[in-house]
Amino acid sequence: MSDTHRYDAIVIGGGHNGLVNGAYLTKAGMKTLILEQRHLVGGAAITEELHPGFSFTTFSYALSLIRPEVIRELDLVKHGFNPIYMPTSFAPMENGDYLLLGPDRDENIREIMRHSPRDADAMDRYDHDIGRILQLMYPLFDRVPPDIFGKTAEDAEDVAWLLGHLGSAEPKVVHDAVRLITGSIADFLDDYFESEILKGYLAASSTTGTKVGPMSAGSGLVSLMMAMGEHDGHLGSWSFHKGGNGGFTQLLGRAAEGLGAEIRLESHVDHVVTKDGRAVGVVLQDGTEFHADVVVSALDPRQTFTKLVDPRELPNDLVESIDRFQFNGTSAKVNFALDGVPRYPALGDRTDQYRGFVSVAPSIEYLERAYDAAKYGWYSERPYLDMCLQSFLDPDMAPPGKHVMSCFVQYAPYHLKGSDWDTERNNLGDTVQATIESFFPGFGDLVLHREVVTPLDIERVVGLSEGNIYAGDFLLPQMYFFRPAPGWSQYRTPINGYYQCGSGTHPGGCVMGAPARLASQQILKDRANKV
Amino acid sequence: MVKTTPFHPRLADLNTTQLWTHWAGHLSATQYDIAAKHEYFGVRNAVGFFDASPLFKFEITGRDAEEFLSGVLARDIRTCRPGRAQYTIWCDDAGYVLEDGVIFRHSANEFLLTAAEPNLSFLQNQIGSMQVSIEDVSDQFAMLAVQGPRSRAVIAELAPEVNELGYFGHTQAKIANSEVTVSRTGFTGDLGFEVRIPSDDALAVLDAVMDAGEPHRMRPFGDQALNLLRIEAGLPLIGVEFTSSRYSYNEHERFTPDELGFGWLLKGIDDDTRPFVGRRAILAERATGSSRWATVGLAVDGHAFEALFYDAGLVPPKDEPPAAWETMLYDDHGERAGYATSYAYSPMMQTQVGLARVRPELAEVGTNIHVEQTVNHVYTTVPATVTKMPFFTPERKTSMT
Numbered sequence: 001m002s003d004t005h006r007y008d009a010i011v012i013g014g015g016h017n018g019l020v021n022g023a024y025l026t027k028a029g030m031k032t033l034i035l036e037q038r039h040l041v042g043g044a045a046i047t048e049e050l051h052p053g054f055s056f057t058t059f060s061y062a063l064s065l066i067r068p069e070v071i072r073e074l075d076l077v078k079h080g081f082n083p084i085y086m087p088t089s090f091a092p093m094e095n096g097d098y099l100l101l102g103p104d105r106d107e108n109i110r111e112i113m114r115h116s117p118r119d120a121d122a123m124d125r126y127d128h129d130i131g132r133i134l135q136l137m138y139p140l141f142d143r144v145p146p147d148i149f150g151k152t153a154e155d156a157e158d159v160a161w162l163l164g165h166l167g168s169a170e171p172k173v174v175h176d177a178v179r180l181i182t183g184s185i186a187d188f189l190d191d192y193f194e195s196e197i198l199k200g201y202l203a204a205s206s207t208t209g210t211k212v213g214p215m216s217a218g219s220g221l222v223s224l225m226m227a228m229g230e231h232d233g234h235l236g237s238w239s240f241h242k243g244g245n246g247g248f249t250q251l252l253g254r255a256a257e258g259l260g261a262e263i264r265l266e267s268h269v270d271h272v273v274t275k276d277g278r279a280v281g282v283v284l285q286d287g288t289e290f291h292a293d294v295v296v297s298a299l300d301p302r303q304t305f306t307k308l309v310d311p312r313e314l315p316n317d318l319v320e321s322i323d324r325f326q327f328n329g330t331s332a333k334v335n336f337a338l339d340g341v342p343r344y345p346a347l348g349d350r351t352d353q354y355r356g357f358v359s360v361a362p363s364i365e366y367l368e369r370a371y372d373a374a375k376y377g378w379y380s381e382r383p384y385l386d387m388c389l390q391s392f393l394d395p396d397m398a399p400p401g402k403h404v405m406s407c408f409v410q411y412a413p414y415h416l417k418g419s420d421w422d423t424e425r426n427n428l429g430d431t432v433q434a435t436i437e438s439f440f441p442g443f444g445d446l447v448l449h450r451e452v453v454t455p456l457d458i459e460r461v462v463g464l465s466e467g468n469i470y471a472g473d474f475l476l477p478q479m480y481f482f483r484p485a486p487g488w489s490q491y492r493t494p495i496n497g498y499y500q501c502g503s504g505t506h507p508g509g510c511v512m513g514a515p516a517r518l519a520s521q522q523i524l525k526d527r528a529n530k531v
Numbered sequence: 532m533v534k535t536t537p538f539h540p541r542l543a544d545l546n547t548t549q550l551w552t553h554w555a556g557h558l559s560a561t562q563y564d565i566a567a568k569h570e571y572f573g574v575r576n577a578v579g580f581f582d583a584s585p586l587f588k589f590e591i592t593g594r595d596a597e598e599f600l601s602g603v604l605a606r607d608i609r610t611c612r613p614g615r616a617q618y619t620i621w622c623d624d625a626g627y628v629l630e631d632g633v634i635f636r637h638s639a640n641e642f643l644l645t646a647a648e649p650n651l652s653f654l655q656n657q658i659g660s661m662q663v664s665i666e667d668v669s670d671q672f673a674m675l676a677v678q679g680p681r682s683r684a685v686i687a688e689l690a691p692e693v694n695e696l697g698y699f700g701h702t703q704a705k706i707a708n709s710e711v712t713v714s715r716t717g718f719t720g721d722l723g724f725e726v727r728i729p730s731d732d733a734l735a736v737l738d739a740v741m742d743a744g745e746p747h748r749m750r751p752f753g754d755q756a757l758n759l760l761r762i763e764a765g766l767p768l769i770g771v772e773f774t775s776s777r778y779s780y781n782e783h784e785r786f787t788p789d790e791l792g793f794g795w796l797l798k799g800i801d802d803d804t805r806p807f808v809g810r811r812a813i814l815a816e817r818a819t820g821s822s823r824w825a826t827v828g829l830a831v832d833g834h835a836f837e838a839l840f841y842d843a844g845l846v847p848p849k850d851e852p853p854a855a856w857e858t859m860l861y862d863d864h865g866e867r868a869g870y871a872t873s874y875a876y877s878p879m880m881q882t883q884v885g886l887a888r889v890r891p892e893l894a895e896v897g898t899n900i901h902v903e904q905t906v907n908h909v910y911t912t913v914p915a916t917v918t919k920m921p922f923f924t925p926e927r928k929t930s931m932t
């Protein structure tokens with residue numbers, strides 16, 4: 001074995017979590033190799049020129065949950081971290097009216113009053129109550145989950161901390177949190193609002209990436225996750241990065257390399273090599289071997305526990321848990337290259353509504369009906385769309401006067417009944433385009449190029465099982481100390497030296513880097529204890 | 532997009548500075564004139580007008596309207612006869628202040644509440660089984676405040692009824708063929724009136740008022756002038772003096788009526804026939820003396836203030852706009868006494884004055900307080916004393932002539 005193939009740590013997968021994890025390990029002095037199967041790093045967070053002159057955020061497009069600690073500790077600003085603030089949210093309605101919200105609270109109140117005077121003061125109450133829930137959740141978010149099944153003094157301390165934290169909160173806040181986490185966003189919103197468009201707009205994020213409808217229990221949990229981020233100091237706000245999320249992961253790669261990490265592209269890991277219950281290295285598909293005492297999987301739990309290692313080396317309970325772990329990808333993307341800016345009839349020639357996201361979710365019922373299809377194995381006839389004219393804010397993403405529009409689509413279930421995604425890909429594109437056309441007449445005439453990304457494409461290209469964007473659904477039995485499996489939420493695995501750091505671990509998916517950061521802390525702690 | 536008020540077409544012409552601020556989602560003039568002080572003096576020595584249209588307005592009617600309001604509002608609405616208005620507050624069940632506003636009583640069971648913040652669902656959620664209907668009529672009316680010693684002369688020219696109007700009285704009147712409500716209210720601490728006008732008639736009424744004001748050198752005043760006027764009047768502003776308890780994150784952000792100096796609104800609180808939200812907690816606060824703060828007026832020792840700057844080789848800065856932040860206060864021992872929520876140089880008092888919260892034992896008029904002040908980029912303090920509020924309260928404010 002040559003010395004060049006010997007490392008202190010090997011990270012499998014060059015998605016953002018792999019890069020973050022590798023960067024932290026390198027920063028702590030470990031000689032680290034990051035192995036990525038594709039020709040570029042970033043995984044689900046990449047930007048590609050799929051049409052000459054037009055940069056597409058093929059999959060992931062918006063940034064919010066990235067932990068501020070990651071930005072600071074890895075010195076990302078030095079490497080070009082450049083968030084772009086998006087001040088507005090625009091929600092078109094089926095009757096041609098709209099809801100346009102911005103950063104000015106008073107203006108928002110007046111805009112809401114157009115739809116319901118009663119909802120004017122409800123918005124402050126809702127925001128405040130959500131704020132209180134977030135206050136309660138943040139300390140859980142940015143810490144390794146306690147091992148409630150653990151037997152050590154440290155585990156007991158962690159559990160005591162958790163109980164103490166929850167116990168110190170006001171009863172109403174704890175109750176609100178439980179209602180939101182276990183209930184449906186539709187019920188929660190009904191406590192505050194009557195306006196359909198406002199409820200639709202607020203409920204939309206509750207369905208992102210997970211196979212739930214706004215009326216399903218569990219949709220509150222997803223909306224809470226979506227509210228946990230911040231952008232440029234603004235809590236709960238979503239924006240995007242210069243050059244899209246690919247712009248972000250490229251600089252993350254540079255930052256990792258700047259610290260001294262080695263990134264090897266086009267290196268598909270076949271499996272992890274173990275010896276006497278210990279990880280000792282990895283083998284690539286082409287047979288190349290690399291050795292290290294620490295091997296970290298940045299892939300999803302199915303890959304980590306059933307593909308990269310032999311499940312027979314693992315406890316039965318864990319294998320069963322991973323078997324039951326729900327992926328159920330239900331999201332798709334349609335990315336457009338456009339000849340100009342789409343118009344919204346009620347706004348005439350105004351285009352300021354494109355300074356932020358455009359949310360096609362005119363009511364809870366619209367969302368729930370969109371979800372109905374998914375229940376029965378089909379994609380929505382009138383899908384929920386989260387759109388963004390990225391080149392409107394970042395002119396480098398398209399030629400002058402032209403635009404790219406990222407369009408996130410739900411619902412498009414991975415498992416189709418009676419057909420398959422290779423057959424339906426173009427039909428999905430047509431369905432999405434027709435939906436946009438119905439709100440923005442003339443949209444179709446602007447389309448120069450269209451790229452449809454189905455859940456199957458997500459799985460094939462990125463490796464996310466069943467195309468689940470979070471590497472596993474956001475459902476209560478798959479969160480916190482259950483993510484990805486009871487007893488294995490602290491980034492370790494039953495195989496010594498083999499760790500997990502991907503979105504399938506706490507706190508979960510999205511471009512946030514939190515799992516990777518917490519995992520690196522565990523790895524370094526174990527290493528320190530060994531010495 | 533920011534909205535404009537019904538008066539805007541006229542105000543846009545009058546605003547020679549083109550400086551606007553945003554107030555409750557509307558364009559609101561910061562100042563019309565090259566000097567906001569000029570507008571301020573216009574009000575104090577003659578008459579000025581202010582566009583108060585962005586205020587929220589709620590119509591509360593129905594058989595049980597009085598009973599409803601007497602349970603929601605902390606001030607006893609039963610003592611407010613038709614044709615009168617009350618400054619009022621409402622609290623949560625823990626006895627913390629939610630918001631304030633002015634309530635107008637038109638008849639036995641017709642009321643109109645004006646407030647700085649939206650409140651419709653809050654109010655509706657308190658109705659229970661009572662027969663009350665509440666409607667947000669904010670956009671249906673424009674509000675024009677005409678304030679200053681000559682305001683009565685201006686308004687009486689158009690609506691002689693106002694000659695008979697007592698402080699906080701209101702009356703229906705016809706101005707420029709429009710049915711308006713004129714009340715003897717305002718936010719300047721001076722003689723003054725407010726005219727509530729159906730939005731469609733706003734410009735016609737404004738034109739008539741401006742014509743009537745012309746011989747009196749009436750001029751518009753903006754936000755900056757109003758802020759100075761209301762500080763001199765000792766009037767608290769939501770968002771500055773306090774925030775709603777409903778949106779507070781901890782007990783440092785919440786205040787009881789007594790802590791905010793609203794104790795005088797609670798006359799009759801001992802009367803068991805009127806349970807209102809927060810009453811029990813307020814009674815308990817009074818019984819145990821658990822108030823953490825007292826709200827007082829603060830007047831700086833002008834000589835000491837000047838000396839501080841002259842001795843440092845500087846000219847005392849006397850006409851700066853009100854401080855936009857909390858100003859820290861200390862007692863004679865250098866211990867923290869509290870903080871001023873509004874602090875400004877008062878042209879009428881010719882010294883710095885402040886609305887302040889101090890430890891209750893320091894609330895007595897005449898108590899020494901030391902106000903934090905930077906001189907040559909170093910923190911020091913300037914001596915002040917606790918004084919009665921309002922700082923400026925001319926007899927004309929409430930008198931009938």
Ligand SMILES: Cc1cc2nc3c(=O)[nH]c(=O)nc-3n(C[C@H](O)[C@H](O)[C@H](O)COP(=O)(O)OP(=O)(O)OC[C@H]3O[C@@H](n4cnc5c(N)ncnc54)[C@H](O)[C@@H]3O)c2cc1C
Nearest residue numbers: 013015016017037043044060061062269463503509510511
């Ligand atoms: C369509 C879509 C839209 C989304 N939108 C958003 C959004 O707007 N905002 C947001 O925050 N999140 C969004 N997400 C979720 C977010 O992008 C993902 O949760 C996150 O990027 C996952 O990062 P990761 O590093 O954990 O995993 P991945 O990004 O999946 O990284 C895994 C990496 O491992 C590589 N790999 C896989 N197998 C192997 C192997 N055997 N050997 C070597 N390398 C391998 C893959 O190529 C990939 O680079 C979206 C996801 C999708 C799919």
